[in-house]
Amino acid sequence: MAPSVATPPPERPQAAPPQGKAPTKAVEGSSTWSMLDRIGLAFCWALGLLFCAIAVAIVVYLFLQGVKFLKLDQLTTPAATGFSETETGGFSDALIGTIIVAVMGISLALPVGIAIAVWLVEYGRPAPLARVTELTIEAIAGIPSIVLALFGTVIFSSTALGFLSRSNEGVVFGRSFFAAAAMLSLVALPLVVASTRQGLESIPRHVREASYAVGKTKAATIRRILLPTARPQVATGMILGLGRIIGDTAIILVLLGATQNFAPVEGAVFPFDYLRGAGTTLTNFVYEASPTGNLNQPQKAYAAAFVLLLMVLGLNAAADLVHRRARKAGTWSH
């Protein structure tokens, strides 16, 4: 039993009131932290600022160089042989090549990636098979693209796949937009799968059950409820995948032939003559035009790199927009 006369609580030591202006709000300060925590905090700030500075430096530098060296006619004239910078043309073939591999690569990766993600999240049985599938996707994500490219040459040089590239007297060249796009789709695939899975997994279980509970089949639920709900994440995966495809150089170098211009196959029907032939992309052009490459025209390299950068930044902005719009649409509680 407590004594009937309440004893006042012992006086707590109060922090000395700060001199000068009275504070209007009490806040937690790092002054009470241990030395290690304070050093850690300072380190985080320093590194964060450093990486911001590096990113800004790259963008600003490329922007300045790009504005200086990019001429609009470079976007419309293909590369040509010549002795001076004025004679060697622009990089229109490379620009169109980039667009072609991006469209072809993502239109392979997107349906396959969505299908894999749906199977993993909504079916995923037998469990060992699901685990193997997961590991395979992770493995593909980890393989350097140059290794994928090497593997691609083996596949696409086989006689059976001769119709996808140029063949001469039974010897299959194995390098074409088809070959490059097929292997590039593998680069984008893990990103599409991961993002789509994340989207599907974020849908609460009771939402699926609400659809089953009004007599809908699993297929109808996936098609009409789950995939539309996961659309922002699918779009994010697609955009990230596109960024990777656009930025890849190794596969282009090994599997696209890395010519300076389109090299359509004679006698084939448009557009298959171009798609079966060799070509180039902006990344390859930048490599060739850099001081290391055969062209060695750094000014054009900067111009092409600037165009590349604009494309990637545009894609990132698009991903951001999709996400922000999705957040506005509202969601369920779990």
Place this chain on the structure above:
Amino acid sequence: MEPLSAPPPIRRLDPQDPIPAREVVLGVPTNGNGAAGAPAAGGFTAAKRSIAAPQFSIRRMEVDKVSIHYGAKEAVKGVSLPIRQGEVLALIGPSGCGKTTLLRSLNRLTELTAAARLTGSIRLDDVDIRLIEPTLLRRRVTMVFQQPNPFPMSVFDNIAYVLREQGSRRTKKKVLAPQVHSALQRAGLFEEVKDNLDHPALKLSGGQQQRLCIARALAAEPEVLLLDEPCSALDPQSTAVIEDLIVKLRDDVAVVIVTHNLQQAYRIADHVAFMYLGDLVEYNSATRLFNAPAQERTREYVSGAFG
């Protein structure tokens, strides 16, 4: 009570039915508050029973010695009880007592959890539900969940989704409009949303979302409506609206509601089943179960001794 427009027809009302179509509900006629002469068992004299005695009651579902196992764990142990149209049946009991599992087994949703195994039988109009194709069964026995979960589409499309063939989008809006409006009216939501049928459903308030979910469940023209703690995520005002709605619905569909809220069970249920650790401890009329429980366990639970 405003007249409900276009109530769904009561199907398969067979006068030759071996089960008497009119079951006398044991219990005390309700007259506003707890039954007269109730012993001081629960603190339910404060809660008002504002519903009238059922007009009729027809046995629609029959739960017969049902046990449900999750692996080695027995979640429901040999439960038998009838589910009647014209009445509201409430399942009460502490968390983990198997009431939600039992509810979900009534339209075979438990089968989606691979480990669940059911013995005994559940019959819908004297047909074992295991013999009814699941998607057909789930249109006859629809369900509303604890969290409001409208689909991320417009109010109209939420209902239209139920009315259309599986994955199809082909049926024109104009064709579906009368049915959509009727479902919304039966759920008491039409007046509030009639000008905004194209607005996203997830922008409605929580109570409106839950009524939309009820409208969605009613759009399938079910015979049994299952409600899994439909008000636990809602504020008291929305809860009152939904309770009124549930009582209105009992003549058209057999209503089964799982609730943690004893007062709610007392307010709106005609029969109450109290479950504890998987056992059905007591099945009785609401007035009896709360005011004169037959079992000691029930008395302890409704008086707040545990739970």
